[in-house]
Amino acid sequence: MKTEYDDDPIINACLSEVLGGHAPPDLAARIIGPDGRTIAQLSAQANEELLAAIPPPPVVTRAPAIEIPADFARKKKSLRRNNQWSIAAIVAVAAGFVGLIVAIGWTTRLKSPQPQIAKVPARSPSLVTPRTPPIANRPAPAEKPVTELPIEPAATVPQPASVVTIPPPRENNLAQQPIEPPASVLPPAIATLPPLKRQSSPDNAVVSFINNQFTQTWKQAGVRPTAAISDAEWCQRVFSRVLGRAATADELQALADDKSASRREKLVRRLLTEKTYANEFANHWSGVLVQAFLGHGGSAANAPASREDLQKYFASALASNKSYGQIVTDLLTATGSPRPGADDYNPAVSFLLDGMTNDATVPTARVARVLLGHQLQCAQCHQHPSQGWSQDQYWSLNACLRQVRADRRDGAVRLVTSPRAATDTVAYQTPDGLSKTATPHFIDGSPLPAAEGGSGQSLLASLAQRVVASDDFSRAAANRIWAQIFDYGFTRPLDDLGPNSKSAEPEVLDRLAGEFAGHDFDLKAIIGWAVLSEPFSRSNKLTDLASKDMPEEGEMALFSRFYSRPTRSADAFSSLAQVARIRSSSSSEREMERARVDWLAQANRTSAKPSPKKAPVIDSPSIVMTGGDPVQRPASGDPSGLVKKLAASQMSFDNKAEHLFLVALGRQPTARERRVANDLLRTAGSNQSIALDDLWWSLQNSSECIIDR
């Protein structure tokens, strides 16, 4: 078809068929073979037949056996006997030689000082059974059982590889020698990141910066941003992302009535500051945070951590406007019981308590990933192959978190301070079997100043301080909050700021992170900047089929369009008609629900061929996706009670239906949509509650719904 006639592709296609005779071909025979198999299956069989047609490799024949002389066996026996005597003689001489060397060595050892070795408490679970030396010569058992491990001498040359630190043995009562960390042990890729510029600019300055940066990026990438959305759609989107619910018709109307140029800024300010919305904000974002910090943990009935109570903690903290930095400090320094009713009830403990074992490996990985954006867990067993994290860095962080442990007593679990000293070491083994130790340090190698007395609690307080002060913390937090608003962060995966995570907008991430820190980690501030930015006001309608901005296909997210959550099935009219049909043909509520889900799942199922670029694994457990796969989960429910309120009101059914259309689609229903809505009422036996429920379900799941889920 000539491009100059692409003005109306539907009419063109129809005219081409009607006038041009281009009728639809019959493809059945091409798709399905004579025996009922598809061409894919036929070609798979053809491949097998081809392979089967290749001749097998030639069989190697054995050489003929050599005839053995008759007296060979006798000669062989004699030779064997002679050989045995020779070997015995050699072994005897060798044994004597070794014994001589050992005797000399033993004599020498008695005269010279003992070499330094690391002593580790035997209860450490990461202790590996050492290789027994050929001559066993273990020291007499000390008061506290320890195990001696031969290790390399200390290295003080700063290098990204693992660094061995040798603490003084405790039972010798040597003075606590300060342990000098290496100058810089950060992986090179992390070390080269510029330090964040922490500043506290006015909101409009931050938003302008974001917008200018994206405009430049889109231009450079040759990407055309989608159209700007209407106020109604924008309003629904803001309510959804900030408060987790749809805007009511009154709230939509309020924005429509405000003709000022700053109406959107005013609305965002209201949602984030007015008491009316404070609880809704806290409830919505507490769900976001618990998902981010715990993932799916703490849900099981017998889980030591309590997801529900942690969420209550988050809700309470957000309602009292606690900063994100303070929340994280609470999480890292919490001790006590996660369950209400206990004397030491402290719901914040669940962050570290979930998965806590004697070796604290699970919380170590979680702290690094969630709070610092680093995938440190690989370095537990070996140096990270691509990011350069060393085992020492992992175990140094682990040593900090060993200051607390899960205490199981009387059927209850609580997080308590461990009786370890703040400078206690942790032993680990390298892949080549060498045993090493690590002391509590931050991941950048810097020591953590413990308070006088060196208690575990003060060490954790130092760790919390160091975490919150680090640039990684600010970046990881900004990335996560942006991803919550836009469904994609600046990096992929979300919680990996390492060298393999590229971002199209590192400047925006850095500015957001710096401003977030400068604003004392005010969550509402960063949310406000995100929803007032240009990318937030872009349509989710894909207009360029070959756009580079396709994170769904593994490309980098450029935010030139709003990435819609799974599309719905049909337009409003079709959706209404379908729901009416399902209700009239279903014999039970359960059957009706199943039919609705089937219908929606079919429409949302995608069958695109795999992209030539392999999409990276999207590992974002921190994104809110409660309830399973959102593709197959229909939009349902009425959290704001809108349908119930309408059903109870005195308005006519027509007006109620109109109200729902306004909220869900931002427009009035057409004549035939009104007709089908009345069909719903008839199908529901004139029960307005049921009919309105059906109507609400249809509209939410139609392709025109402007409510963002």
Next chain:
Amino acid sequence: MNPAPPQQAAGFDPVRLIQAYQAGIWRYLRALGCEASLAEDLTQDTFVAVIQRPFNDVSPAATSAYLRKTALNMLISHERRAGRMRPVEDIEQLDRTWTRWAGDDEGETALHHLRDCLDRLTDRARMALEMRFRGEASRMEIAAALEITEHGAKNLMQRAKQQLRECVEGKLTSSDED
């Protein structure tokens, strides 16, 4: 060893599925701007993909929607592989319009209405469209035949197509209300 035949869902008949929906899917892809040969290939790919994952055929509307979505994804993947920058006015709007035109019979009624509406055009407008779509004439040839300028030929055909669209839409709306 022969591969096992596709697992059958309750009521899933691949042959019936293809026969019932292939015309609609092909037309849908043409409506999105595909050339006839590409529409043919993508229609084939759509059904091959769908047949490999049998599903419960809840209703014609649902199945149609599912097949269209699959076809659209095939088209998007094809365009991306070809690296073509072909802006489409509004895919979702096109999708909605075609869904309405396709109705329950894969667009047969809409085509029937189109034939009626063509008769209502002026002779000159009908001739221009016939030359364009039947004869594959260029705008210059059409202009020469009608003794008008090229610009005039373009406007004539655009107005004619607009009239046809409104006529078909009107007929479809009337049949809904009947």
